[in-house]
Amino acid sequence: MKYIILLGDGMADEQISELGGMTPLQAAVTPNMDYLAANGVIGTARTIPEGLPPGSDVANLSVMGYDPRQYYTGRSPLEAVSMGVNLGENDVAFRCNLVTLSDNVKYEEKVMIDYGTEISTPEAKELMEETEQRLSNDIIHFYPGVSYRHLLVWRGGPERSDLTAPHDISGRLIAEYLPKGEGYETLICLMKESNKFLPVHPVNLKRIRKGLRPATSIWLWGQGKKPALPKFTDKYRLTGSVISAVDVIKGIGICAGLEAVEVEGATGDIHTNFRGKVMAALEELREGKDFVYIHVEAPDEAGHRGELANKVKAIEEVDKMLAELLKGLNQFKDYKIMLLPDHHTPISIRTHSSNPVPFVIYANGVNTNSKITAYNEEAAIKSDLFLATGPELMDYFIRG
Structure with missing residues (x-):
């Protein structure tokens, strides 16, 4: 059968x-x-x-x-397994979306325009490599995935952060949906910092010239340990x-x-x-x-x-x-x-x-x-x- x-x-x-x-x-x-x-x-x-x-x-x-x-145990550790990222016992994985936010100057006043910019995997890889270069450290690393779906791994990171999936807040002001709970300051900082260099990255400038939406920020959610x-x-x-x-x-x-x-x-x-x-x-x-x-x-x-x-x-x-x-x-x-x-x-x-x-x-x-x-x-x-x-x-x- x-x-x-x-x-x-x-x-x-x-x-x-x-x-x-x-x-x-x-x-x-x-x-x-x-x-x-x-x-x-x-x-x-x-x-x-x-x-x-x-x-x-x-x-x-x-x-x-x-x-x-x-x-x-969470979404991201399952994605990490698929991507071949080996999670240690104390590693916490986070889904890292490439999203399009509105152009408001203050990050908290931005709107979720697109929870998952339709970006090619090669383009996204360049953006995530830049993100890894600028934002990683001894305990936090970024891994490129497919299209807008990527990964952050935080060694000894928080499991009980209060995070929101970006596809749940399309068209909404992001302020009340920013990370809360354990590790929220670090997570918000990473998201804000990404918004400083991603909008002006050559990949995004080229997308804008073509009339395509740029990936202007990372968005972190779906954390967990390996099941x-x-x-x-x-x-x-x-x-x-x-x-x-x-x-x-x-x-x-x-x-x-x-x-x-x-x-x-x-x-x-x-x-x-x-x-x-x-x-x-x-x-x-x-x-x-x-x-x-x-x-x-x-x-x-x-x-x-x-x-x-x-x-x-x-x-x-x-x-x-x-x-x-x-x-x-x-x-x-x-x-x-x-x-x-x-x-x-x-x-x-x-x-x-x-x-x-x-x-x-x-x-x-x-x-x-x-x-x-x-x-x-x-x-x-x-x-x-x-x-x-x-x-x-x-x-x-x-x-x-």
């Missing part, structure tokens, strides 16, 4: 007036998702435990079968791989003992190699893997940016991926596929919510005679099937 999870990050949403009262999932043309609903099992699952933030880190940890209440996860193979007796353009997802997979597969052209936004992820997944299965976890970030990015048309488009791209998967999976005798988002990313609030997510599971050769003919939030709620945690969902998917 082959097991495949296709996860459209943040696909779930609310009813939107511009779509005639439909959600993006309902408005999108998704014949392959609807096929799974009509021939599989549909339901809802709670992926965000009560009291934990509804982030992709918590949600994907949960979907992958690990209780975040037991194993979650210790039981191996996925030990839990489910399956070998597997994870396919994602996002370091936090790859980091969860690596910590779980899965192989992280790199796909050329995978970016984490709407301009990504959707088909390449499918081809890579099928190749992993052909080479003997039992399980593949395919993560697609594009719907979530569109939700955070309030881009309704792009969110619908991203969902339709996920449906095309599903078509390719179903076609390619015919080479295997038995397989099961689960489609779901990790959390909701409503356009109306441009951030995550912790509502239960719709999922559908399809097994080839099994006719469930489902009375539900579409995959969306409303259809899933009509089902009697509800699973209270992500680990319960994974157990249900793998073990039945």
Whole structure:
């Protein structure tokens, strides 16, 4: 038996007036998702435990079968693992976004214009190398990642700082969201200092001439120490791989003992190699893997940016991926596929919510005679099937 999870990050949403009262999932043309609903099992699952933030880190940890209440230590240490940064016992990792702030003279009076400037990885590497050169010391170092997503590691740093994810404050004055709690003075100082040299860096000046947004500051959040996860193979007796353009997802997979597969052209936004992820997944299965976890970030990015048309488009791209998967999976005798988002990313609030997510599971050769003919939030709620945690969902998917 082959097991495949296709996860459209943040696909779930609310009813939107511009779509005639439909959600993006309902408005999108998704014949392959609807096929799974009509021939599989549909339901809802709670992926965000009560009291934990509804982030992709918590949600994907949960979907992958690990209780975040037991194993979650923060977002950045998972990203550090994916980036190959070895964290020591006392090291605290922080996510370091390259953001665009307004031009107000006083830092506290600036507005979060863009939480994750769409900057190329080579451009970002130059900016982060400059940041490392200017702001690092014996205990603090910066590491370049992909696009706007980077890393700060602080040896013996604070774990209990009160930090805010920049995608939660789009369009807002940053003053009340600046770091608080342990180590806040150092963190604010680093952010302010970056704003002195990043706006005038040659990379940003060139971007401005092209009409592109410059990355004018770093923004620090998501701190934590390296987690210790039981191996996925030990839990489910399956070998597997994870396919994602996002370091936090790859980091969860690596910590779980899965192989992280790199796909050329995978970016984490709407301009990504959707088909390449499918081809890579099928190749992993052909080479003997039992399980593949395919993560697609594009719907979530569109939700955070309030881009309704792009969110619908991203969902339709996920449906095309599903078509390719179903076609390619015919080479295997038995397989099961689960489609779901990790959390909701409503356009109306441009951030995550912790509502239960719709999922559908399809097994080839099994006719469930489902009375539900579409995959969306409303259809899933009509089902009697509800699973209270992500680990319960994974157990249900793998073990039945």
